[in-house]
Amino acid sequence: MKSNTMILHTAALLIMPLQLMFSIFLLFRGHDEPGGGFIGGLVASGAFVLYAFAFGAEATRRLLRVGPRDLLAAGLLMGLASTLPAFFSGQPMLTAHWWDLPLPGEAYLKLSTPLIFDIGVYLAVLGTIMTFVVGLMESEE
Amino acid sequence: MLLAVLSGFLLAIAAPFLHRVAGKYIGWVLALLPASLAVYFSTFLSQVQDGPVLLEYQWLPGLDISLNFLVDGLSLTFALLISGIGTFILIYAGSYLAGHKYLARFYVIMLSFMASMLGLVLSDNLITLFVFWELTSITSYMLIGFNHEDLDARKCALQGLFVTVAGGLALMAGLIMLAIMTGSYSLAEILASSEPLHQHVFYTGAVLCILAGTFTKSAQVPFHFWLPNAMAAPTPVSAFLHSATMVKAGVYLMARLNPSLGEGELWSLMLMGFGAATMFTGAWLAFGSTGIKKILAYSTVMALGTLTMLIGVGTELAMTAFICFLVAHSLYKGALFMLAGALDHETGTKDITLMGGLRKSMPATATIAAFAALSLAGLPPLFGFIAKELMLEALIDAPVWSGVLLFVTVASAMLIVGVAGLVAIKPFFGAKGDTPKTPHEAPFGMLIGPAVLTIIALVFGLLPFIPENALLTAAVASVYGSPVDFYLALWHGINAPLMLSAASLVVGLLLFKAWPRIQPTLYAINYAGGRVGPEAGYFKFMEWITVVASWQTRMLQNGVLGIYMLVMVAVTFGLAGYTMLDQYGVHFTLNLADSHFYEWGIALLLVASAAFASGTHSRLGSVASMGVLGFGVALTFILFSAPDLGITQLLVETLTVILLVLVLFKLPEFVNLSTPFQRYRDLAVAIFGGVVITLMILAVLDIQYFESISSYYVENSAPLAYGRNIVNVILVDFRALDTLGEIFVLALAALGVFSMLKLKAEDQHKP
Numbered sequence: 001m002k003s004n005t006m007i008l009h010t011a012a013l014l015i016m017p018l019q020l021m022f023s024i025f026l027l028f029r030g031h032d033e034p035g036g037g038f039i040g041g042l043v044a045s046g047a048f049v050l051y052a053f054a055f056g057a058e059a060t061r062r063l064l065r066v067g068p069r070d071l072l073a074a075g076l077l078m079g080l081a082s083t084l085p086a087f088f089s090g091q092p093m094l095t096a097h098w099w100d101l102p103l104p105g106e107a108y109l110k111l112s113t114p115l116i117f118d119i120g121v122y123l124a125v126l127g128t129i130m131t132f133v134v135g136l137m138e139s140e141e
Numbered sequence: 142m143l144l145a146v147l148s149g150f151l152l153a154i155a156a157p158f159l160h161r162v163a164g165k166y167i168g169w170v171l172a173l174l175p176a177s178l179a180v181y182f183s184t185f186l187s188q189v190q191d192g193p194v195l196l197e198y199q200w201l202p203g204l205d206i207s208l209n210f211l212v213d214g215l216s217l218t219f220a221l222l223i224s225g226i227g228t229f230i231l232i233y234a235g236s237y238l239a240g241h242k243y244l245a246r247f248y249v250i251m252l253s254f255m256a257s258m259l260g261l262v263l264s265d266n267l268i269t270l271f272v273f274w275e276l277t278s279i280t281s282y283m284l285i286g287f288n289h290e291d292l293d294a295r296k297c298a299l300q301g302l303f304v305t306v307a308g309g310l311a312l313m314a315g316l317i318m319l320a321i322m323t324g325s326y327s328l329a330e331i332l333a334s335s336e337p338l339h340q341h342v343f344y345t346g347a348v349l350c351i352l353a354g355t356f357t358k359s360a361q362v363p364f365h366f367w368l369p370n371a372m373a374a375p376t377p378v379s380a381f382l383h384s385a386t387m388v389k390a391g392v393y394l395m396a397r398l399n400p401s402l403g404e405g406e407l408w409s410l411m412l413m414g415f416g417a418a419t420m421f422t423g424a425w426l427a428f429g430s431t432g433i434k435k436i437l438a439y440s441t442v443m444a445l446g447t448l449t450m451l452i453g454v455g456t457e458l459a460m461t462a463f464i465c466f467l468v469a470h471s472l473y474k475g476a477l478f479m480l481a482g483a484l485d486h487e488t489g490t491k492d493i494t495l496m497g498g499l500r501k502s503m504p505a506t507a508t509i510a511a512f513a514a515l516s517l518a519g520l521p522p523l524f525g526f527i528a529k530e531l532m533l534e535a536l537i538d539a540p541v542w543s544g545v546l547l548f549v550t551v552a553s554a555m556l557i558v559g560v561a562g563l564v565a566i567k568p569f570f571g572a573k574g575d576t577p578k579t580p581h582e583a584p585f586g587m588l589i590g591p592a593v594l595t596i597i598a599l600v601f602g603l604l605p606f607i608p609e610n611a612l613l614t615a616a617v618a619s620v621y622g623s624p625v626d627f628y629l630a631l632w633h634g635i636n637a638p639l640m641l642s643a644a645s646l647v648v649g650l651l652l653f654k655a656w657p658r659i660q661p662t663l664y665a666i667n668y669a670g671g672r673v674g675p676e677a678g679y680f681k682f683m684e685w686i687t688v689v690a691s692w693q694t695r696m697l698q699n700g701v702l703g704i705y706m707l708v709m710v711a712v713t714f715g716l717a718g719y720t721m722l723d724q725y726g727v728h729f730t731l732n733l734a735d736s737h738f739y740e741w742g743i744a745l746l747l748v749a750s751a752a753f754a755s756g757t758h759s760r761l762g763s764v765a766s767m768g769v770l771g772f773g774v775a776l777t778f779i780l781f782s783a784p785d786l787g788i789t790q791l792l793v794e795t796l797t798v799i800l801l802v803l804v805l806f807k808l809p810e811f812v813n814l815s816t817p818f819q820r821y822r823d824l825a826v827a828i829f830g831g832v833v834i835t836l837m838i839l840a841v842l843d844i845q846y847f848e849s850i851s852s853y854y855v856e857n858s859a860p861l862a863y864g865r866n867i868v869n870v871i872l873v874d875f876r877a878l879d880t881l882g883e884i885f886v887l888a889l890a891a892l893g894v895f896s897m898l899k900l901k902a903e904d905q906h907k908p
Contacts, residue, residue: 031864034784036872042792049799069895072888079881093201094877098863110863114873117880121873124884128891129796135898136803 012054019047027122031110037118041125048126049133057137060130068134072127078120082113142196142210145181146263148174149256153249160245168235168586171248175227175255182220185212189615195265195329201878204268205326211265214615218464219262219393221612222385226475227255229590233479234377236586237486247287251378254280258386262393267316267326274312274358274390278305281387285374294373300679304357304367312354312394318347323401332400332622339405348408351398352415359391359445362419363675369426369438376482379434383441384475389467392448396463400622403455412453413542417549419446424553427560428652429663432491433481433568437474440517440560443553444470450546451532452620454539460621462531464613465629469528472598473516476591477564480510483587484568489577493567497574503582505592507569512595514565516602518558518649519642524601524608526642527629529554533638551641558649559656566653605629703815707823710830718833721840729839740780747773755827760811768798785868 023043030036052060064071086095094113101109152174156167163170188194193213200208212220234251238244257276264270279302286298322341323331338344355361360368368388372379382388395412402408423442430436444466451463483506485491488499500507512523519529536547568574601608609629618624633639652659671677750769757763771794778787815823854867854875864870872880 030866030869031873032866034788034866034868036785036866036869038872039785039788039792042789042796045796046792049796053799069891072891076884076888079884082877083881087200090198092199092203094874094881096862096874112863114862114864114870114877117877118869118873121880121884124887128887131891131895132800133803135895136800139898 008054012050016047016051019050020044023047023122027118028115030118031114037121038125041122042129044122044126045129045133048130052133052137057134060134064130068127068130070127071123072131075120075122075124075127078123079117080120082117082120085113142212142263143198143208145178146210146256146260148178149252149259153252153256156248156252157245160248165235165239167244167248168232171235171252172228172231174252175224175231178259179221179224179228182217182224185217186611188212189214189217189612193329193619205266205320206268207266207327208269209265209327209329210263211329212263213619214612214617215393215396215464215619216262218468218612218616219385219389220259222389222468222471223255223258223262226381226385226471226590226594229475229479229593230377230381232586233380233482233590234375236584237377237482238375243287247284247375250280250283250287251381254284254381254386258390261390265328267320267328270328270394271309271313271316274354274394275306275309277387277390278302278309278358281305281371281378281382284378284382285371287375287378288373291373297367297370297373301367301371303683304364304679308354308357308364311350311357315347315350315352315354318343318350319398319401322347328397331398334401337404338401339408344402344405345407348402348405348411351394351402352408352411355391355395356415356449357391359388359395359449360419360442361391361415361446361449362422363678365419365422365442366674366676366679368442369435372432372434372438376434376478376485379438380475380478380482383438383478384471388441388445389471392445392452392467395449395452396620399452399455399620403452403622409453409455410541412449413546414453416446416448416450416453417546419443420450420553421549422446424556424560426667428556428563428656429660429667431494431660431664433484433493433496433564434478434491436493436560436563437477437481440557441470441474443557444474447532447550447553450550451535454535454546456535456538456540457617457621457625457627458531458535458538461613461617461625461627461629462528462535463620464616465524465528465531468601468608468613469516469523469525469598472594472601473513473523473525476509476513476594476598477517479587479591480506480513481564483583483591486587487578487583488574488580493563495574495576496568497571498569499574499580500569502580503569505588506583509588509591509595510565510569512599513591514561516595516598517564518561518646519554520646521631522599522602524598524605527602527605527631529642530633530638531629533641534636537637547641551645554642554645555648555652558646559652562650562653563656567656602631605631703823707826711826714830714833717837718829721833721837725840725844727836727840728843729836730843731839743773743776743780758811758813760805760808764798764801764805768794771797783868785866 023040026035026043027037027040028035030040048060048064051063061067066074083093085097086093089097094117096113098110098112101111103109152171156171159170160167185194189212193211196210196212198208200206231248231251234247235244238247241247254277257273257280260273261270261277264273282298282302285301286295288294319331320326322338322343323334323336325331325334357364368383371382374382399408420443423439423444423446427436427439427443430439448463448467448470451459451466481491484496484499484503487503487506488496490496515521516523516525519525533547533550536543536550539546606629609627613629614625614627617627747770750766750773754763754766754770757766771790775787775790775794778784778790854871858867858870859865862870862874864874
């Protein structure tokens, strides 16, 4: 399935990058403000679904570069990877670890295992929905 | 220690890359790991003399799951056998499978298997032990079915998996009962507790379940059939599986739990009965086979039976014999299997009737095989002799069934002497056989393992005080439950065990002489027996499972989605409603005074869209009105200041509508197929569900049984988890384990949908 309207093509090309940026914004601010990996992942899938509607499943696959199921696997691995720092320091599983990276100009980047975990959730959600959508669209062709 | 156990998994990940670098020396390179592990484990030798060492890591304290490791005589014996024999197996496999296109894959599975086995014998926590137990089942499945292009190998692998995993389920139940009885999941605590378990209500259940697990794993009668079939694996796998790992896992667990469960009569009688039956069956079938690997496999069954029986006897002497026989068997069985692989590799056949006179072309193989077979037959001066003498002595002194056990054991010993002749004399002496390949000596990599193992068996036999002082005393103490005084010696003077040994030697050699004549008869008997034996039962059972599966699919899964929904709603809300009325009754206090007009507006919108969705005749219309419903719910979340939920609901609704639209294209025209009766029935169930959920929500608002935990999250979110968004902090920090589980469920759902779509696509491609 692929749409041939120019409006959708143009709109998709303009909106999609914004949506992806917004999804990453949501992901990173999630710990303090509404947002987070789950919501971010949903927004990002929205972006790719829009693209898929405009240009078809094949083009979306090319854009993603990796298969949707690989995204899913990467998400699960990230989730598991976030348990490793606690594992190697002999703490109970999923004990959070925090690292503050100083940035130029008084700012700090808050890096943490919950963030890694949240990125895993983001990727898992994105991978799941893209598996559904790409699979459904391809089964039509 | 944690790193030592996990290093096998880590190296497994790196193995394919190492294979590219190391090329044909890969076996030697990878063998460095088990070799260094063996050295590491031997540093514990002096510590375990003073009692068990517990290395603690509370991994999931909330769930009683720890990565504690218990190092005592027994687990150290096993760890040393696994890493020691593992070293030679890896070297051997490099040579045996040289140039195999999946050699890298082989090492990945092999190393994971070894690591799982180490984890199994060293774990202190019952849950962790069980996980490692199942990992050995899964990795061995992949090893047995390694030649996956061969239908037979796949079948045999699946058979092993079914039998061991079915037992594993029972084992899990048994371990949980054990934990309930003792109040602890820690083996160290269970073993230290002095409560008499055999008077507990759960004792019988726990013993039966645990034994179902260990008997299937350790191939006891009537589950022995999977083990010889596991010969479909490449020889290095067989050698490892039979000597130090997999099948010994069941024996390990029985020995491990013996101090706790061994006081009950049920335990000892079951172990003695099944052990003795297995021992004789194994010896009998070994003597009737012609394939060298099959012969060895059945002799392993014999050994496993012997070990089980010795645990069942349970005296100090029996435990000493158990440990000695365990070590002796691992040494000679590892060696013999590797030699059998060498024979197979160099002659091109496994059939010993085709082999003969090979000592000229394969002198080194012949020499090592002769010594290893001496240990198998239980002859001096090898360690196998010491083990056999101890065993006979223990059986003479056995508290119950002494005569029967002794009789069966001597009969098996006679057969095993004959078997030893089959593996060590038949291929190498006599007239030159007619083998498919022209035989020549096996390469160095295939001989070093058997040679070293046999030399160790020889040294242990000649100087038995070396293993005794280093480890065996501690090992016997941990199996028996308290320290045991014993000393090992090759020569005990002329006594009853020696006479029995001599008798079995003479009869065994006579049997060997007669073998060419009686073998066809034996084979015919065993073949006829096999048609009614346990393996036939296994196939019957598998057929029966398919029949039941298709029957229950016809009965329950009729494919009408409407019925599925009806049943689910009726059952769920029926049960939930019953429980609620039964336990709490109907409660509600409705206070509508502080409600706002826009809340009424949203409520109206929700009701209207739901009504429209159920009444409309257009699919698109119902999808859209369901969307409206969802957005209404999202609005409610936002009104009651739950922005995260609101956003998520909005996004999920949007994506659901998109997915539905994608599916909508494929559906046929909307037609009303249901009769009026069906429609009223559906309506009744739907209203019932709605009423129940409404009453439940009202009840939840009204009654509070526990103090709400939300204040804890509100207070601690920022100070403990450095986040102000409580919802997100709960998801990724406080309750991250739940989320981890959820994303795995998500992944499973995605894979399910994917395979369904894929399956359908393939169906359509078929002509």
